[in-house]
Structures are given as C-alpha cells and as structure tokens.
Amino acid sequence: MEKKSKVLLIAAALMFICSTLFFLKANPASALSSAWIDEKGLGEICIGQVTRITEIASDNETAETDENGDKEKSSDNKVKEEAEKKESKEENKEEEVTVTGDPQVIIYHTHSTESYMPYDESNYHREEEEGTVRDVGNVLEKELKKKGINVIHDKTLHDRPSYNESYNRSLETIQTLTKKYPTAKYVIDLHRDAAAASATEGKYIEIDGKRVAKFSMVVGKQNDNYTELYAFAKKISEKSEKLYKGYGGAIIEQNYKYNEFVSDRALLLEIGNNKNTIEETRLCAVYFAEVLAEIIKEEQ
Template sequence: MRKIAVKTVWMRKTAWAFCTAAAAALCVWCISDNLLPVFRANGSTWALRAAGLSLVPDTPAETALPETTPLPESTPQGEDMPGDGVLSPWTEPKAAPTPDPARETAPVAETQLLGGKAVDGFSVKDTSESGVDLLEELQIDPDVHVKRDGSPVVLLYSTHTSESFLQFDTDWYYTDDNFRSTDPDQNIVAVAAEAAKVIEAGGFGVVHDTTIHDYPAYSGSYQRSMETIQKNLEAYPTLQITVDVHRDAFGEEDDGTRYKPVAEVDGKKAAQIMILTGCDLSEDPLFPDWRENLHLALRLQQKGESLYPGLFRPLFFAQRNYNMDASHGSILVEVGTEVNAMSEVKYAGRLLGETILAVLNDLAEE
C-alpha cells in the first residue's frame, strides 16, 4: 500500500509539472504570435504598445505610421479634456526640486524677443518677399463669419502634439530630457486647452482636437494633421478659424544654455507667443488665398499687442504653408520653448484665448 501511495503522489507531481510547462509554452507561443510580427513590422515602440505599455522615444522616429494604425479620436471642448471645462484659477508655480546629481544639467536663461517692422502699433518680421503693403492689408476685414450662438467656430489642434515643457520654473534643465510627452497635462495640449476654455466661456463654440500626430512617428505629422482638419471641417461646417498650437525651440549655446521667451502680464510670467502666417508666390500656387489668412493674423497681432504689450513676438510672415491652405482663417502659433515652465505656457494659452476672443467679438455677426 505504501508503494502504491508513493507512486500516486509521484504521478500527480509529474502531471502538475507537465501541465505547468504546457501552460508556459502556450503563453510564449501567444506572445510570439501576436507581438513578434508587430515588433518586426513597426519596431520596439509598437510592440510595447501592443503589450499595453508605452515608450516615448529619445528622438522622433523618421518613418511613417503604419496605414493600419488608427489615429486617436478628436476631443470636442468639454469632453475628456485636461481640466474641468472651466477657467483654471491662477496658482503660483510649484517650487522646483533639487536636481538629481546623477543627471547632467545646463542653464536656462530668460529672454524677450522684440524687433521687426512696425505696422500700426505692432511688429511684423516679414521674410516673404511678397511686396504686399501690410498696412493696406490690415484695413481689409478677415473672411471670417462667426456668430455668438455656441456653434463651433474655432478649431484648436497641434500638429506636434507631444511637444512638452519644463514642469517647474527653474534656471536649469536636464540635458538628457527629450522634451516629448504623450501626457496631455504636460504637453502642448494643455496650452490649447486653456485657450479653448476662454473662447468657449465667451460664448463661441470651440472644437479642441487632441489627436496625436507626431508619435510614434514624427515624419508625416502635417499630413496627418491636415486629415484632422478636414475631418473637423466636414463634421462642423460652421468652423471658421483653425489654430495649430506649437511650441518653439531656439537651440543652445556652447555651454548648453537654452532660452525661454517670457513677458510679464499683470505681475505674472507668461511665455511669449509668436503668430505665423504664410504665403505662396509660385507660378502654380497650392496656397492661392494666403492673403485671407494674413488679414486674420494681422488683426490678431494688433489685438494681442494692444491687450498685452510685449506678450506677442513679432508676427512671422514667410513663404510657408503648414496646412494654412485649409481655410481662410488658418494660422499657426508658437507658445514658448521647451524650457518654459508649464505655468508660463498655460498662462500664455489663456491670454491667447483672450486675444482670439477679442477678435471674434469684433467680427461677430448679429
């Protein structure tokens, strides 16, 4: 009897070991069958995403997104946006932590960018070689028709959605920081969200599309953001103005110093804002109606300078497109640089919203 009992125990252990090994083999086969093709086709980043993980690359990938990759859905103002849909109260920037001694740091320096050609109380940096008289163009009303009835009139989006900032107001940054994040509370999405709240609180409908266009692939961002624009223009026929919200970068000095443009507004630091508008002087232009965008950009620049002197860098007018052929009210704005603090760029986003709202109030039809 004892021999039989021992043999029975041995058989049970053998069977359990066999089942455990079989289960492990099945798991390995499933992972290989599902993740390895993804890894081979799209690299380690997409394999991690398929496994439910995420990875922000050290440098933006230079390959196009797979055609089968669905883009994230757009987010109309008030639905799943950072914040609670109302204006955020001003809070003092949080104290910066002590730098990690294991990571290299470099200096951050403040600057303020002015200059340009004076045009009726504001400045323009004109490299377009268009020969247009900016003062004359300023007198022409923008081809924008809006009503204060809550219908969507402004589209806010970001071609380079993952552009991020320093999370604290510091005079240093980590040199290994790639300043990219898919967290909407830490990147350019949070800046556009502040502008959206202000405009909507003023009675005008806003669509804030948070689609990510530059991650995991940086190349092709503008093609993907144009698809986002067209999708929204079709879904919301009352949209008149499209604003591509970016952040700038100035490079660095030999010692690693990077610069952040700042202005003081009501005793608080805000990141400087630059409006960019383009033109197409080619014989067969893809962007023939560029003057219409210029009219809106000039009005915004003039209004911004009158409301918040020094906040807006000179309007940049150049031979560029950047999807501004999408409508007669399409512009691009740069808010701060990568070493501006989140408190500075979010405040600037609010002031950008106030500026757009003031122009909308001027143009609103009864």
C-alpha cells in the same frame, strides 16, 4: 428643569422618612440606645440629602445645557457649511458658461507631443498630456468657452509613430473637422517653438506681475490664401499689443503651406518654447483667449 428638581427633592424626603420609620420599627431598642438620631443629626442628614439631590439636579441641568449647546453648535456649523457650499457653487456657476451655439474655433496639434519645462524627456516630447501643447490647448479651450465661444479641441497624436508624416496626418484630421463643423472658421494649429541651444530660459513678458510666455505666428507663403492669412495674423498681433504692451506676437513667414489653406482664419500658433515652463505657457493661453475672443466678436 425647575419642576424636575422639585420632584427629586420630594422623592428624597419621602425615601428618608420611610427608611427611618422602617429602621425604628425593625429594631426600636437599638435605635433608641446606640443609633438614636437627635434633631441636629436628623437635620444634617436631611440637609445632606437635599444638597446631594440639588447637585444631581444641577449636574443634569448642566449636562442638558451642554447637550443643547453642542446641538446648537452642530446646527450652526451645518448652516455655515451649507452657506459655504452654496457660495462655492455660485462662484463655479459664474465661471461656467453654457455654450449652446455652433462651434466657431477648432484647436488641433500637428506636433502633439511637444512639451515644456520641466517635462524635458525625449528632447521635450512626451505622449502624456500634462505639460504638452495639448495641455495648453485645454486652457485655451476652457477660457474661450467661458467667454461663450464654442470650441472643438482635437488631441490626436499626429507626430506618433512618424514625426515626418505629422502634417499629412494632421491634414486628414483638420479636413474632417472643418467638413463636420462648417461654422468653425477659426482654425488653430497649436505648437511650441524651439529655443536656441544656448538659451537658459524661455521668452516671456510680465503681465499683472506674472511671467507669461510669448507667442508667435507662422504664415505659409505657398498658400493661395496667403494674403488673408497674413492679414489675420497681423490683426491678432495688433490686438494683443493693444491689450497688453509687449504681448503682440511676432509674424514669421515661411515658404511652406502648413495646411493653412483650410481656412482664411487659419493660424499656426507657437506658444512659448521648450525652455518656458508649463505655467508660463498656460498663462499665455489665458491672455490669448481674451485677444481671440475680442476679434471673433468684432468680426461677427
């Protein structure tokens, strides 16, 4: 930059000298009489020219500095953005676990349209997935996979178009799935409970300062494997209570089958009721995944 300024100053001086000589040669009389420039005037003009050239050089240098500064800032921002992207990818990589083993868990829904607050249309039944037991099943699936447990999640609408035929239709689904995936002995039919008519909110407990919907398990007494089914439900309840006091799910016995005969590790799981919010039930699925994962690892 210093070399460039010197060149500009020399050029300005040469221009001034040449223009002065040309003026004197073209009109010497006028130059000598009315437009004569004395030493002082010549000095002022030279100083003015030099000052102007210096200002131009300074402006150019400032512009060049600003440009370089912008480039450096742009470069710094780019480096920062790349670092943030890399950090984000690394965080996502920690969450995502590559599941390569055979499926161990099957999640399905006999009453697939059961929904939670604030989705209260059609008496808490909706065909859209968000806010339903299928939504909660997605969370349970994701959390189990993060723990390295392979899951098959079936979202067939078994209670449409006929609610009364729900169990017949879901039986066809689960028998097909257990035949296709013989390693998946943990079979979860995920429902939600129905709150009492007088209830204003769902059943929940607080875990880590957050409202978490409670869960319960229904065991069909008509199943030939009733003893095994009850023992598994009890193991779930005890493990969940051990991990989080008050979280242990209740075991409800009913004089039906509920298709639980398909596996000794079958579970009719009710997460929350229709007065629980979808956020509360999603959290319940997160903690339930931790419980189930520990039991699966213990039984391997």
